[in-house]
Amino acid sequence: MKKKIENAPQTNDVDAIYKRLNENIRLLLARYEMYPVDLAVLMGMNKRTFSGRRKAPWTFSLGELELMAKILRTDVTTLLYGDVCPVAPFAAKRG
Numbered sequence: 781m782k783k784k785i786e787n788a789p790q791t792n793d794v795d796a797i798y799k800r801l802n803e804n805i806r807l808l809l810a811r812y813e814m815y816p817v818d819l820a821v822l823m824g825m826n827k828r829t830f831s832g833r834r835k836a837p838w839t840f841s842l843g844e845l846e847l848m849a850k851i852l853r854t855d856v857t858t859l860l861y862g863d864v865c866p867v868a869p870f871a872a873k874r875g
Contacts, residue, residue: 797860798837805834807864808852822851 809819820830823844833839840848842856849856858864 794838801837801860802834804859804862804864805848805852808854808859811864812852819848819851823847 805819809816816830816834817827820827823830825833825844833844845856845859849859852859854862854864
């Protein structure tokens with residue numbers, strides 16, 4: 781029998797925000813050529829803890845989101861709601 785997760789969001793809008801958050805984390809990691817393990821270490825978090833938080837994004841604290849945004853050179857609102865370009869604008873074309 782599956783355990784029900786308490787305090788889990790139930791609306792589709794919140795689910796869309798969490799999907800966007802995971803997608804933005806993935807794109808920013810690719811932009812800076814980092815692995816999730818690297819980000820976890822820089823945040824002072826265990827690899828398994830970080831992986832678990834990505835699977836259940838509502839468990840990230842605001843402080844963790846702010847630290848992640850600082851490491852990935854963006855702000856929290858862009859991390860949660862924004863459209864992230866997979867390639868850094870300054871690195872798109874070198875002449």
